[in-house]
Amino acid sequence: MRIVKLKQDRLNSFLEAVSTDSELWGPVKKGADKHRFKIVDNPAEFDLDYTRTILPPKKIFLPPRFNMFKAMPTAYEEETMDPTKKILFGVHPCDIHGILIMDQFYTQTYNDPYYIRSRENTIILGHSCWPDEHCLCHSTGTDVANEGYDLFFTALNDEYLVWIGSSKGDDLVRIVPELFNEDLSDRDIQNYIRWREDRSKAFKAEINFKAMPDFMELKYRDAVWENLSHACLACGSCSNVCPTCTCYNVNDKPRLSENASDIARCWDACTLESYSEVAGGENFRESRSERLKLYYTHKLQAFISKYGKPACVGCGRCAATCPVGINVKTVAGALDGEEVDAFWSRYATEVTK
């Protein structure tokens, strides 16, 4: 893999030069201290000093709601084939791993044409980051990305070390080669290694992911699930914000003035009561505890058994989002027998008193 250097004050010139025929997406401030990926006209709008966006990049490939096609009695017409070229800048390693998991999921048995077309038209430009108290990517092994990006920018002092991860990324560099510097010195490499060591030490949260498949098995009937379920508001947010949650629902929306229906797709969440409701009104996961078990089986067990890695990329969004403190860290902690400090555990103590 080739590595080049870019002065940080040349970044915006680079982004402007390569995005003349694409939408340019990246992290922009939302409210006082949150961020989201947004299309910008000017890369100066980006705020690269961010930890995580509220929603992960999946919203760019598959928006929360969209019409897939229009169905008529004997034909159908594609609606949303989003061929817009996009450059997604500022993606952190956890989210790159999230995209890799989505790539795998949406192409494993059936190809999802909506995802694939949008994904193929998107260039991923990664960016280095620094962990906060919710980041778990060190434990999930997703703190560094070795694939899944076209370029990856690591900020060191006033420069970027830029990893070229694909021929598309190489093409971008070639658009404005004069902005880059090819001479990587020993000092640059030393600086990078030191930075990586410092970053590794900066993680405040750790989980024993390796043990989780066994814990899930052993504790499938543990009281922890009831304890969690007392507090869960069944709001679905933990799924909506998770970069590896891929479930969706499909609805028919008949048109009033035509003999046709729009076939609409929206994100679904296994923590919602309606998720497991089937025709006839039966629901095979009526209780919140059953649904939380499903969510955490996906994150901590099933994916590990099937693909050898957890379906959690450690982004910390569930921790930053769940109003009652149910998240991969507190759940794994409780399964591991730790005393957990979260609303749900305090509430469980009160309920079971």
Add this chain to the structure above:
Amino acid sequence: MNNGKPKIGIYELTGCAGDALLIVDCEMELLDIFTAADIQSFAMAKSDNIDGELDVALVEGSVTTEKEISELKDIRERAKIVVAFGNCAAHGGIQARFDDKEWQENLKKVYGNQKFTHTKPVRSKPIDEFVKVDFYLPGCPVSKEQFLHFLTRMLKGNPPEHYPTPVCVTCKYNENDCLLNNGKLCLGPLTADGCGSVCPNHNIPCFGCWGPVENANAIAELHLLKEKGFSVEEIKKRMANFAGTKLADAIKQL
């Protein structure tokens, strides 16, 4: 059916008429609605109203007088399908937030010893306390999108979908920073979705105007808000605002 078109009646009991107004406000779709359906009765929009047999009756507003009870029963007898249209009809509306005792006191405060001649007032109740309701479409007022989707499915002979998810779902779709996490009294997790999360989109906590979502975990949110420093009194008051009679008593017992 009339020329194959379903006969529809739109009726207003006690409410702000916002739901009926929303239909009139569907300007782009009005022609299609009147083409697809035979609108037999719609006091807000037309004068030649006929009160006969109906395929579908949309009933807005809650029941607050004895006269409305008999009107409602008459509608039920004439209609194959009755829809509780809007939050007042579905849950009782804001006017249903008082229990019997409070309602008696309020009535006394406002009307004193006045005699009721035209009809007798009763404590506000949702329409399903008096007649069987086939479908519910909550909202304050109902959303255009949900209404048109609902109506289209009805007109095409498909049962309408119900909306079992809370406001938080759309709020997250809209990528809002969670107000509840920021210490605000947001009722999004307890409230039926449909408004497009308009309040949180504008940084205002949800006050529950769509009415309660099915199986809302109100007790957990009450404890959560208590931990965030709100008084039980204040939380219950907010929760009761749009929860209607069915939940009012349950909330009192929380």
